[in-house]
Amino acid sequence: MQIRWTFVIFIAVFAPGLTASMNRRTVAATTPQAPPLPARTAATAENAKDAAPISIPETTLAINSDKPMSQRVVHYQIDAKYDTGKHIVDAIEVLTYHNLTGQALDHFPFHLYQNAFQPKSTWVREAKIQGSRDTDYEKWEEKQYGSEEIKRIEVVGQGDLTAQLQYIAPDDGNKDDKTVIDLHLIRPIAPGAYVQFKIAFRTKFPETQARSGWRRDFVLGGQWFPKVGVWWHGAWNCHQYHATTEFFADFGVYDVKLTLPQNEIVGASGVLVEAKNNPDNTQTVTYHGDDIHDFAWTASPRYKIRESQYQAQMGPIQLRFLMQPAHWSQAERHERITRETLDRFEKWYGPYPYKTLTVVDPEPDSAAGGMEYPTFITGDTSWFMPEGLHLPEVVVEHEFGHQYWYGMVATNEFEDAWMDEGINSYTEVKVLDSILGKNTSMLNIAGITLGEREEQRLSYIGVADRDAMAQKAYEYYSFGSYGGITYGKTASVLLTLEGVIGEDTMAKAMHTYFMKYCFTHPTKEDFLKTIEEVSGKDLRWYFNQAVYGSPVMDYEVLDINSFPVNWYEEKKDKKAAKKAAEGDTVYQSYVSLHRKNDFVMPVEVEIKFDNGETVREHWDGKNRWTRFSYQKKAKVVSAQLDPDHTVQIDRNNFNNSRLAEPNAKPVHKVANFWLFITQCLSQALGWWAV
């Protein structure tokens, strides 16, 4: 009963205000009025006849374009009030949906993502099996759970359909999973028609999990409202929330009004169109987003704000950095990497059309770091962050990259995680190589170095034979395998592809792919065919192994050997030894190469002789092994596979080369470190124990 009254008050007070405000502050001529949600008893089809015709607005307030950039399917108008003490959002959501599916729709599935953070959910079940980076579930308490409940849903013209709601579990049939709810309509929505849903919902945020929720007095509002699925390839695509999956949604317009205490500093997707203080010590901030497919927000009373402007190709971008007080000295680092990344992305892939970008430095120890939402990303740093440790740069670059690979090129993250995380990891390597150096983009302290491309490859080689790239994100063996394959393998596969089609061609293909598929939902074949088209090559032999399969590459230099051609004579004749010293001896040399695993790929090998001569050979790699032989007045010194280091997917880099004579210096160098550590340990024991 109490909820009902709250519901009615919300309708009466906020819904008209929200729409009126939007019409006043945005272009608004085309912004539809969201009619007040009537009381349950008053909802009739007759009322719908009197309502204004509904549509999706063609606003451009939040983009540097005078016309919409995406095919807008949805318009979310949300009026939400956040209780900072209880971490609860009570809200009214008005969702306008444009049926562009070409067929009548009689049911609509909705994501209720926050229900993932319940003990019996599929998300938690999987996280317990596969490992979670966020929570120790043995210590997980009820106050840390999350939930999302639709209190009431009305379809304009069809009345209150709350009773029609039904939880479904399309992926695993888990009856306790409440992350997807399906609504059956009384009458189907005709092709081309609009339908408007009016939803009263309550979301209780969890203590941060999966980059959403609260921690201390901080909150990150991600995946916090009922969100309709995507009609894709002739069916609804609305997966349950899994421990390893992210999201998928249609483009549209967002008008979100948030009411929360006045001391809160707020950041959100889109542009701020209104901020006003209320008499009850609350404030109401209103944001508007165009051509985006999600909306996230954050609030904390302690953010320190740094703002600046970036002149992008399509117009100015307002950069806003919400920093933790203890990280304020790193604000400049955050801004620098954001600007440099923007510069590379605009030059290499395409323009960034939005007017804002908010970079959030989330609460420490909050599991909210490193997340992407449209025009809104979270970084990840700590109070102690040496300049040579590039963690903040890597995270900010990566999450910004998602503005392109997820934000604009909106692939299905449930089914093709490699297309957002992996392609983004590839461009991350390219961008960070160019900004921070190829071998130093991750770490460069006291001569100790680590490059981002190495890091990606290392994350892959540990799980190389576990899963394929092209499989659903929730079907990976483990969280580690998901990470190693979707991020690490994809980046390594695309870097290796540069060696096959050329770096410039690959760059052109990436640019073409972005320009062709931005503001759409491309498939894996769209991406792969673009590369084939741009390169003019049939690359199926590569994609079938690298993308669709899980074969592992491991080539090795099996053996190198040189001996005098006339060895039998020299054995008898001691003068021959002298001849050899004069360099007249002709040697028979062999270099044997071996394909140890099942990934077949042509490779180059470079053979060096002791007279300084170098020979390059090509091997198609089809047989298990091959042998090159030479007769020269020189012995083989070394052989190296992939001398240009273009292959990133070889599981073992050590056996890719072989020296005729061992070089003990590297092992001595490393052993010296080991010795030093052992002696230090001994002395420390001697210091304290006796």
Place this chain on the structure above:
Amino acid sequence: MIENKGLLGSGLGKVLHNQRYIVWFYVLNILLGLGGTVGFVNQAGPILDHSLQSGRLLRGFSLGVLIEMFSRPEFGPSMASRAPAIFFALLFLVATALFLPGVLQGYASTYRLPSEDFFRVCGRNLWRFIRLMIVAGIVMGVIAGILFGVQGALVKKAEESTNELLSVYVRLAGLTVIFLVMTVLRIWFDLAEVDIVLSDQRAVRKSIGTSLRHTFRSLGRLLATYLLATMVAAIVLLGGLCTWMKFVAPENVVGAFLVSQLTLLFLLIPRFWQRGITVSYWQQQMMVPVVAVWPIERQPVTMPEVSDGAPVVPGPPLAIPES
């Protein structure tokens, strides 16, 4: 301060006059260290020796190459290289306990302690030192456990604060307190070690008790000297590492070896200095003074003259009782 200077100076003097002990311990340290490194070399050698990829470790220090080496199946379990390192470190600890009594006796001697005396002292005090180490281990372990527990609880509480740095400060403060307490305990047991050796004290508990009283009686003085020696050790270590990183070319393996070993050699000095300080303190404050007793010599008795000028008549000689 003057007293401290006296302790520091005399302690350092003992170390410098007995440099051979530091050399011996250094030789022991490096030999056992080499023993602890053999396993690692045997594991890494076959991977690195014939590969050009290992050049990236030589020309710089590629963490990626190192991680890949550790992850190779042929490298074997990491325990195979860690276990010998830990074993030989423990062996060094045992060797220190074994030879330390000789060092302390040498520091207390005004002459060069002959080898046979050195080893005799070592043997005589071995069991006493083992008992003392057990007591010290229990006391230090319990106190450290309690302190770390308290520190952990305070840090956890501080982490609830919205001030991110509060938990950092609490952690640092806690570590400082733990370090100081552990140093005090170390002083206590160092004094006990000295007392056991130099008093030839069989009853370890008596030395522990005496040392405890002296530790708290001269706490400020002893703690200051110990902290100074610790700071010197920290400077030596940091200086050595900086020299290694800044001035030794990445591919200069011999240079790196020399710098690292010199650092380790000098790193031994501050601890021996602390031991010299405890020996000096023991000699100044804890040594029971030996009272020399000499036989009384007979002296001729001179009779004073009478003031009126009359001759003094000598009396009968004093009877001396026969002993």
